[in-house]
Amino acid sequence: METTLIYEIIGYVASVLIAVSLMMSAIIKLRIINLIGAATFCLYGILIGAIPVAAMNGFIVLINIYYLAKMLGDSEYFRLLRVSADGEYLGAFLDYYRDEIRKFQPDFDMQPGIDDICIFVLRDMVPGGLVIGSPHPGGVLRIRLDFVIPNFRDFKISKYLFNEEKDFLREQGIRKLETHATEKAHRMYLERAGFRSAGSQGNRYEMVL
Numbered sequence: 414m415e416t417t418l419i420y421e422i423i424g425y426v427a428s429v430l431i432a433v434s435l436m437m438s439a440i441i442k443l444r445i446i447n448l449i450g451a452a453t454f455c456l457y458g459i460l461i462g463a464i465p466v467a468a469m470n471g472f473i474v475l476i477n478i479y480y481l482a483k484m485l486g487d488s489e490y491f492r493l494l495r496v497s498a499d500g501e502y503l504g505a506f507l508d509y510y511r512d513e514i515r516k517f518q519p520d521f522d523m524q525p526g527i528d529d530i531c532i533f534v535l536r537d538m539v540p541g542g543l544v545i546g547s548p549h550p551g552g553v554l555r556i557r558l559d560f561v562i563p564n565f566r567d568f569k570i571s572k573y574l575f576n577e578e579k580d581f582l583r584e585q586g587i588r589k590l591e592t593h594a595t596e597k598a599h600r601m602y603l604e605r606a607g608f609r610s611a612g613s614q615g616n617r618y619e620m621v622l
Contacts, residue, residue, distance in 0.1 A: 420460050427453035427470075438563035441484060448477035491573045492535040493581050498525040498545075506540065514560050517599055521545075521558045530554060530585060534561075534570045541565035542574065552588030559592065571606045579622050590620040 430450030437443040451473040458467030496503050507523050514521060525531055525545050534542035542561045546554040561570050592608070593616050594600040608618035
């Protein structure tokens with residue numbers, strides 16, 4: 414009886430993992446969780462003697478490993494593209510991702526200022542990230558929006574922008590980045606990107622280029 418209960422728990426855990434993976438918007442996270450779920454289902458199939466279940470999920474594990482290796486190993490093309498604050502495409506992009514933006518940066522008003530610096534991060538020519546900031550004296554750029562579309566939230570865009578392409582930002586006259594974060598997920602993202610807390614309340618962050 415106890416053994417049967419353990420097998421059932423393993424089966425339920427596998428089912429939950431598969432279900433959770435299907436709700437992920439980030440492709441790499443989806444693949445990883447789906448791989449773990451399929452591996453757990455494969456173990457479950459072996460334990461209960463259901464070879465077709467084990468074989469099918471073992472095959473799914475191999476598929477996930479293949480695509481993860483492909484996504485992590487393939488070289489991708491990145492490029493930064495500065496656009497005007499009143500550009501038609503920029504307005505369409507903000508309108509399309511309005512709900513996603515408000516989820517992470519609810520203070521952004523969806524209205525770039527005419528003097529704002531707006532930079533798209535292209536990933537294989539797809540506009541995967543967008544940074545909007547207002548320039549201030551001393552080469553300070555106060556970031557109003559730092560957004561990455563759901564499918565590209567594997568941190569590659571942020572690494573490219575804030576680490577590999579600092580020279581591009583300097584060429585725009587930027588010497589220091591300042592921003593603030595009210596959401597926990599946003600603060601964690603900024604810290605991982607290399608920003609440092611700059612205020613006693615813990616919601617202001619900065620990065621010297």
